[in-house]
Amino acid sequence: MAEPLMTxxxxxxxxxxxxxxxxxxxxxxxxxxxxxxxxxxxxSGCGKSVTSLSIMxxxxxxxxxxxxxxxxxxxxxxxxxxERRMQALRGNEISMIFQEPMTSLNPLMTIGEQISExxxxxxxxSRKEAWRESIAMLDKVGICRAESIVxxxxxxxxxxxxxxxxxxxxxxxxxxxxxxxEPTTALDVTIQAQILDLMKKxxxxxxxxxxxxxxxxxxxxxxxxxxxxxxxxxxVEEGSVKDIFYKPRHPYTRGLIRSIPKxxxxxxxxxxxxxxxxxxxxxxxGCRFAPRCEHAYERCRTEIPELQxxxxxxxxxxxx
Amino acid sequence: MQTTILEVNELRTYFPIRKGILQRTAxxxxxxxxxxxxxxxxxxxxxxxxSGCGKSTTGRSIxxxxxxxxxxxxxxxxxxxxxNEEAMRRLRRDMQIVxxxxxxxxxxxxxxxxxxxxPLLVHGFGTVRxxxxxxxxxxxxxxxxxxQLERYPHQFSGGQRQRIAIARALMLRPKxxxxxxxxxxxxxxxxxxxxxxxxxxxxxxxxxxxxxxxxLSVIKHFCDRVAVxxxxxxxxxxxxESLYSEPRHPYTKALLSAVPNPDPEGPRERxxxxxxxxxxxxxxxxxxxxxxxxxxxxRCRHERPVLEQTSHNHAVACHLYASPAV
Numbered sequence: 001m002a003e004p005l006m007t008x009x010x011x012x013x014x015x016x017x018x019x020x021x022x023x024x025x026x027x028x029x030x031x032x033x034x035x036x037x038x039x040x041x042x043x044s045g046c047g048k049s050v051t052s053l054s055i056m057x058x059x060x061x062x063x064x065x066x067x068x069x070x071x072x073x074x075x076x077x078x079x080x081x082x083e084r085r086m087q088a089l090r091g092n093e094i095s096m097i098f099q100e101p102m103t104s105l106n107p108l109m110t111i112g113e114q115i116s117e118x119x120x121x122x123x124x125x126s127r128k129e130a131w132r133e134s135i136a137m138l139d140k141v142g143i144c145r146a147e148s149i150v151x152x153x154x155x156x157x158x159x160x161x162x163x164x165x166x167x168x169x170x171x172x173x174x175x176x177x178x179x180x181x182e183p184t185t186a187l188d189v190t191i192q193a194q195i196l197d198l199m200k201k202x203x204x205x206x207x208x209x210x211x212x213x214x215x216x217x218x219x220x221x222x223x224x225x226x227x228x229x230x231x232x233x234x235x236v237e238e239g240s241v242k243d244i245f246y247k248p249r250h251p252y253t254r255g256l257i258r259s260i261p262k263x264x265x266x267x268x269x270x271x272x273x274x275x276x277x278x279x280x281x282x283x284x285x286g287c288r289f290a291p292r293c294e295h296a297y298e299r300c301r302t303e304i305p306e307l308q309x310x311x312x313x314x315x316x317x318x319x320x
Numbered sequence: 321m322q323t324t325i326l327e328v329n330e331l332r333t334y335f336p337i338r339k340g341i342l343q344r345t346a347x348x349x350x351x352x353x354x355x356x357x358x359x360x361x362x363x364x365x366x367x368x369x370x371s372g373c374g375k376s377t378t379g380r381s382i383x384x385x386x387x388x389x390x391x392x393x394x395x396x397x398x399x400x401x402x403x404n405e406e407a408m409r410r411l412r413r414d415m416q417i418v419x420x421x422x423x424x425x426x427x428x429x430x431x432x433x434x435x436x437x438x439p440l441l442v443h444g445f446g447t448v449r450x451x452x453x454x455x456x457x458x459x460x461x462x463x464x465x466x467x468q469l470e471r472y473p474h475q476f477s478g479g480q481r482q483r484i485a486i487a488r489a490l491m492l493r494p495k496x497x498x499x500x501x502x503x504x505x506x507x508x509x510x511x512x513x514x515x516x517x518x519x520x521x522x523x524x525x526x527x528x529x530x531x532x533x534x535x536l537s538v539i540k541h542f543c544d545r546v547a548v549x550x551x552x553x554x555x556x557x558x559x560x561e562s563l564y565s566e567p568r569h570p571y572t573k574a575l576l577s578a579v580p581n582p583d584p585e586g587p588r589e590r591x592x593x594x595x596x597x598x599x600x601x602x603x604x605x606x607x608x609x610x611x612x613x614x615x616x617x618x619r620c621r622h623e624r625p626v627l628e629q630t631s632h633n634h635a636v637a638c639h640l641y642a643s644p645a646v
Contacts, residue, residue, distance in 0.1 A: 193592055194593075215508065218580025219580050
């Protein structure tokens with residue numbers, strides 16, 4: 001088994017609000033190996049995006065802080081790394097793409113300038129080399145007419161093209177880890193299929209590990225090797241993609257899978273998990289999912305279960 | 321015999337593109353370009369398509385929230401495009417809409433009780449007391465509690481807000497509800513709650529839904545008949561079973577194959593469409609889909625196919641099926 005590329009241990013990220021510190025991420029553990037695609041799934045507010053921002057050192061300051069735990073990336077603890085060093089790592093070794101490509105691209109710079117910029121900073125290329133490399137990168141992410149697209153501005157491109165440009169920028173320094181935060185949520189299904197295909201292809205070709213953050217179980221099943229399910233700031237289950245879809249253990253994972261309308265179902269009632277996701281900071285005792293869980297008993301309301309499992313690699317946080 | 325509640329004929333909604341300092345009309349964005357369909361009483365009619373295909377504009381044009389450029393919208397025998405404002409206002413009791421974003425569609429400064437009472441006030445319904453009773457009754461119907469009436473929208477979660485929006489749409493006991501992406505802003509576990517609620521309400525209130533969505537699995541789950549739109553036109557329309565088991569139009573086939581399958585070992589035969597949707601301001605000649613169609617022939621580039629019945633309850637607008645010469 002390959003050595004993990006990144007290991008997160010007991011990460012805690014707090015946000016300071018007027019009601020005090022709220023733990024958005026409350027002690028999570030996860031790891032990702034070289035060349036692996038790992039999905040983090042969960043609903044809004046479960047802490048999946050905060051986890052990614054913690055890794056990148058991009059938490060909104062001063063409200064968000066890492067209150068404890070470690071993020072080991074190739075032996076270096078990113079939780080305590082200085083901003084200077086993080087700047088060198090970001091882009092070079094870890095890159096990130098976001099849900100809305102329009103807000104992450106500079107509207108006043110041409111596509112070519114934006115790709116060249118990171119090539120010149122991180123790979124110290126000359127202006128000319130960087131420009132040529134930019135065209136090659138656009139080609140690689142499946143943009144036809146790359147020679148003319150480099151001279152265009154983000155607003156001239158469609159959503160799918162912009163996300164391809166984002167991927168080109170993220171990958172131009174050959175990072176070892178790519179964090180993709182809902183990369184296809186803003187896109188139409190036919191375009192989503194193109195982008196997911198592209199990401200899988202790049203993963204196979206370049207060996208870049210991908211941390212895929214999404215709420216869409218379909219996307220997870222299509223792309224990921226392993227899955228981490230989060231609920232209210234904690235990991236409730238982790239396992240291989242087959243473990244999660246065929247043998248889900250945690251009642252939340254099972255509920256999530258049962259509540260998606262399937263293409264091969266015919267009407268009838270959908271399963272639904274009663275209640276709604278607790279606001280961060282409102283649950284202090286017992287299992288976070290207990291108030292919505294149909295199997296909850298006394299112990300669930302007072303004690304938090306550990307993440308455990310009999311089979312290697314498949315663990316869940318449940319007393320059952 | 322089924323009765324038609326809504327009939328849409330050749331509906332067209334164009335938005336002018338204005339240019340220059342004189343704001344001359346330089347062309348039109350043809351958001352909806354000749355859409356026709358019928359909805360039977362008590363059925364759920366789905367409209368599915370990708371962004372910019374005109375599905376939301378169709379919904380809004382039916383309600384005259386956007387004035388259509390041409391065509392007819394016949395609701396219970398009356399052409400609503402010809403009604404004056406007052407008559408239209410009265411008709412809105414029977415036709416209501418639920419929007420996608422429950423954060424934007426509820427007034428943040430009003431308490432829920434006021435939000436729900438407003439439609440009754442506008443339409444001069446009952447006394448203060450009757451109105452209050454009705455509000456209390458409906459909030460329970462959608463699964464909330466009467467004690468929550470004195471709260472403001474921001475104190476509710478997304479799913480609860482969508483319940484409030486649904487309660488508001490039901491206040492006047494409408495016959496038809498147009499639901500424009502009602503669950504796409506919600507988390508999966510909440511999405512199924514709202515879909516189940518809408519299903520229950522359909523039974524108890526004898527509702528007809530026009531359900532607009534981009535999510536093919538939600539449409540499959542919820543609708544009886546489905547129209548697939550592309551660039552302002554209906555390219556295929558059929559019973560749900562027929563559409564999903566035997567899609568005919570190349571676009572429908574590609575769309576269905578692109579849906580991520582939530583089964584890691586499930587079948588994956590993907591038709592990846594090349595390129596992007598053309599701009600509706602500059603529509604291609606001939607079939608609107610020919611620029612991306614893997615099956616396009618010479619004829620598709622010049623002649624626009626019309627929506628034709630190919631078998632019982634299955635219509636498609638494609639040259640591959642329509643003419644007997646093929």
